[in-house]
Amino acid sequence: MSEVKVVIVDDHAMFRTGVRAELSRSPVIRVVGEAEDVDTAVKAIAEGKPDVVLLDVHLPGGGGVEVMRKAPAVDGSPRYLALSVSDAAEDVIGTIRGGARGYVTKTITGAELVAAIQRVSGGDAVFSPRLAGFVLDAFAGTIAIADIDEDLDRLTEREREVMRLIARGYSYKEVAGELFISIKTVETHMSNVLRKLQLSSRHELTRWANDRRLL
Structure with missing residues (x-):
């Protein structure tokens, strides 16, 4: 299986360290950068040219959607997977509308996160089960x-x-x-x-x- 390059974007250094440690256990994941806010995320994406960006929703400087808006279009453009403590409908829907291919919560296990990254890298849309309902409801018009x-x-x-x-x-x-x-x-x-x-x-x-x- 081909290698997947990842940039981790989260404003908590300890959380980034934990995610990096989990991902390092996978032979197919390589972390090529970290960032703590919008500006450092844009720089890390430009320099690392990742396949997937693990993106927190709430960040200093404008949030995850602002990262997706400002990030440079590199070869093929990275795919974004939101990894957030928030499971609120407006965060899920707003992030997907902003360009993310998936949204999972921080209760996810290391193995599940590796699998989600691989699926998003391959073009799939990935959601924690409860959150998928928000997206379906939004498209169905249930949520205004x-x-x-x-x-x-x-x-x-x-x-x-x-x-x-x-x-x-x-x-x-x-x-x-x-x-x-x-x-x-x-x-x-x-x-x-x-x-x-x-x-x-x-x-x-x-x-x-x-x-x-x-x-």
């Missing part, structure tokens, strides 16, 4: 993508992260721990989210997110 985009465009990347966790029932303290920010910062983001979405409480936010299949 235009409405989701319009609402979410009002929020910053960090506000979206806070919104999703709060809507899932996390406390402010738990959100602060999850995102490595202060409770005061969580409160500020939450206030902005409610104001921008014209909602009055976290209970309304949960209903809003649930109605849009964002949880």
Whole structure:
């Protein structure tokens, strides 16, 4: 089987190290670069000329979709496989619309990730089982993508992260721990989210997110 060159894009160095270690066990995968944000990702892709880019959805500098937009078109262009902690519908659909060939969550095993990379390199579309339903629903019109985009465009990347966790029932303290920010910062983001979405409480936010299949 031919070698697959991979660039790993994630803003957490420890996670990149772990993924590299997992991929190094495969004789057919060769990691040719790493990146932590949009600018370093674009550079790594230009220099490494990978077959597949493992791409986190939320990155400093604009996110995974911005990487796909800015990355240079190298020979055949790399195929993008989103590897994210997020399993929210708007992230999955937005990333696929941005050009990714697949989307898997970080609960995936090392062996499953190697298999997903090989399949994406070969031209297949790969999704974690639950996430495939989001894409099918989007094409079937079950999820009103235009409405989701319009609402979410009002929020910053960090506000979206806070919104999703709060809507899932996390406390402010738990959100602060999850995102490595202060409770005061969580409160500020939450206030902005409610104001921008014209909602009055976290209970309304949960209903809003649930109605849009964002949880």
